[in-house]
Amino acid sequence: MTCKSRIQLARLIRKIEEGEEFSYYTKEIASHTIGITGSGGVGKSTLTSRLIQYYREKGNRVAVVATDPSSPFSGGALLGDRIRMQQFATDPDVFIKSVASRGKQGGVALCSGAIAAALSEAGYNPIIIETLGIGQDEIDISNIVDTSIVVFSPKTGDQIQAMKAGIMEIGDIFVVNKSDLSSADAMVSQLTKELTESGRKIEIIKTVASTGKGIEQLAQAIERHKLLIFSVSRKKRNAIYQIESILRDRIYSYIKESLQKKKYWDDALRDIVKGCDITDILKRLLSS
Amino acid sequence: MRKLKVIVAKAGLDGHDRGAKVISRALRDAGFEVIYTGLRQSPEQIVSTAIDEGADFIGVSILSGAHMIVAKKIIENLAERGAEDIPVFMGGIIPESDIAKLKKIGIKAVFGPGTPTSETINYLRNYYKKNDM
Numbered sequence: 211m212t213c214k215s216r217i218q219l220a221r222l223i224r225k226i227e228e229g230e231e232f233s234y235y236t237k238e239i240a241s242h243t244i245g246i247t248g249s250g251g252v253g254k255s256t257l258t259s260r261l262i263q264y265y266r267e268k269g270n271r272v273a274v275v276a277t278d279p280s281s282p283f284s285g286g287a288l289l290g291d292r293i294r295m296q297q298f299a300t301d302p303d304v305f306i307k308s309v310a311s312r313g314k315q316g317g318v319a320l321c322s323g324a325i326a327a328a329l330s331e332a333g334y335n336p337i338i339i340e341t342l343g344i345g346q347d348e349i350d351i352s353n354i355v356d357t358s359i360v361v362f363s364p365k366t367g368d369q370i371q372a373m374k375a376g377i378m379e380i381g382d383i384f385v386v387n388k389s390d391l392s393s394a395d396a397m398v399s400q401l402t403k404e405l406t407e408s409g410r411k412i413e414i415i416k417t418v419a420s421t422g423k424g425i426e427q428l429a430q431a432i433e434r435h436k437l438l439i440f441s442v443s444r445k446k447r448n449a450i451y452q453i454e455s456i457l458r459d460r461i462y463s464y465i466k467e468s469l470q471k472k473k474y475w476d477d478a479l480r481d482i483v484k485g486c487d488i489t490d491i492l493k494r495l496l497s498s
Numbered sequence: 499m500r501k502l503k504v505i506v507a508k509a510g511l512d513g514h515d516r517g518a519k520v521i522s523r524a525l526r527d528a529g530f531e532v533i534y535t536g537l538r539q540s541p542e543q544i545v546s547t548a549i550d551e552g553a554d555f556i557g558v559s560i561l562s563g564a565h566m567i568v569a570k571k572i573i574e575n576l577a578e579r580g581a582e583d584i585p586v587f588m589g590g591i592i593p594e595s596d597i598a599k600l601k602k603i604g605i606k607a608v609f610g611p612g613t614p615t616s617e618t619i620n621y622l623r624n625y626y627k628k629n630d631m
Contacts, residue, residue: 217549217580224552228500285501286526292547293536299543305550308533310501 216302219332223307226324229456234324234331235449241335242436243326245351247317247377248361250343253387255294256419257361258340262298263422264429265336273305273334275322277342280310287311291340305334313459316350317341320452323354347376353451356444357435359428361385362401364393378404381412383431389416389424474498502626504555507535507544509572510562517589517611518559524615530622541571549581555622560590566599573604585625589613 225231244261246254258274265272276291287310298304307329309319318341326337341351352358360381384405386397398414405412413431417424439445469475478491506522508515515537522532533551535544548556560568565588576582587607588600597608606625609618 220550220552224503227552280531281526284527284529286529287531288522288526289531289533290536292533296535296539296543296547299535299546299550300540306547308551310531312501 216305219305219328220307223325223328226328227309227319227321229321229460232324232453234327235453237324237327237331239323239327239330239337241326241330241337242357242440243330243355244336244338244432245341245355245358246338246361247341247344247348247351247358247381248385248387249345249363249366252343252361252363252366253417253419254340254343254361255291257385257387257417257425257428258291258338259295259298260417260419260422260425261338261429262295262304264425266298266301266304270336271303271305271334273307273326273329273332273337274340275307275309275325275329275337276340277309277311277318277322279342280312282313285312305329305332311342314455315348317344317348318350318354320455323449323452326354344377349377349380352380356439357382357432359383359385359432361387362397363388364391364397366397378408382435383428384412384414385417385424385428386414387417387419390418390421469495469498472498500554501529501531502555502622503531503533503551503553504557504622505533505535505544505548505551505553506557506559507539507547508537509539509541509544509558509560509568510564511538512560512562513537514561514590515559517561518557521557521559521589521609521615521618524619525622528619530619541568541575544572545575545579545581548576548584549579553584554626556584556586558586558588558590560588560592563591565590565592566596569600569605570603585629587618587621589618 226234246258248254262272278287278289278291280287289308292306292308295306307325311319314320322339329337339355358381360377384401386394401414415424415428415431417428474495478495481491482488504525506518508518522534525532535547572586576584585606588605589609592608600608607621
């Protein structure tokens with residue numbers, strides 16, 4: 211790809227991000243999409259960086275969409291996932307895009323799937339989508355990608371943690387990263403036990419992302435999963451859900467702003483606190 | 499309205515990143531989306547990052563004394579890649595006498611130590627408004 215079209219791609223992606231371009235939300239993604247999720251600090255970005263390296267050595271053109279949180283106070287964000295991937299910044303066959311969550315719950319930005327569609331159209335394959343550091347119920351990644359990888363690190367909880375709902379229920383591959391730590395095997399056996407008891411068959415791969423250990427095995431597991439799902443039928447992304455969320459946000463902001471201008475909004479909040487019936491208030495707001 | 503996106507990069511080989519971190523945090527708190535690249539970035543890395551991220555601004559912090567060379571390379575690289583419309587501002591230890599020279603080669607503004615962060619924030623916001631980016 212020439213410089214000029216790379217700029218065009220970047221500008222298209224920015225438009226998708228800013229909610230100025232919607233056609234990519236419903237476009238098919240031909241490329242294999244891989245999700246990397248897990249708590250903050252387990253090594254998602256370092257693992258992603260290793261996967262970029264692996265796929266580059268295989269000759270693939272790789273793209274990454276890395277998510278970090280927006281501040282709920284200022285709306286700003288400090289996106290730092292790239293720091294671990296900067297050695298690929300000048301590789302013409304690697305495209306890294308950082309996105310902020312912009313108030314969206316669930317671990318990924320609303321635009322992530324649409325950005326992946328644009329990157330797929332531009333010939334990148336695979337496309338890795340990294341979530342922000344998640345807690346326990348941020349599972350949206352599994353609705354967007356073909357292969358979800360849940361990353362754990364040792365010393366992050368007992369079996370009850372592993373039994374909890376949420377991220378334990380998603381994931382096509384589990385990774386125990388930082389597996390050079392002595393408690394790694396205990397973590398693996400806890401996960402194995404939980405998977406057995408819930409009747410799920412999922413590979414658990416041990417990695418040390420900082421040294422690259424286990425990356426080959428992880429990549430093979432990813433390939434096996436890819437062959438499996440591509441040979442049957444790939445799940446469809448729920449794109450309308452994302453567009454609906456954007457529309458809902460815009461309607462909300464629009465209505466709130468126009469009601470705030472005439473003080474209706476603040477009056478309504480005050481009356482609700484005072485004990486007025488919320489249905490009456492709602493009727494009042496909608497008729498104003 | 500678009501969110502403003504700023505690349506904050508540490509160019510050259512010095513490891514003094516406090517200034518870069520202070521400005522990154524201040525911009526975040528002012529509602530900007532800041533992409534922090536980390537230390538020891540080459541001009542090529544900075545320009546590629548700015549292009550791929552669709553950045554509105556590039557902020558470069560440098561304390562090693564190599565600011566003239568680094569600035570020149572960044573400006574040249576942006577032009578080569580057809581991205582000369584991305585404005586570049588700088589911070590760090592830059593002698594007063596070099597500021598005019600930097601502006602002459604295309605650096606939009608220089609914010610030295612002690613600059614209130616609000617000054618940088620206002621500058622970026624006004625630049626965006628004025629140029630209707």
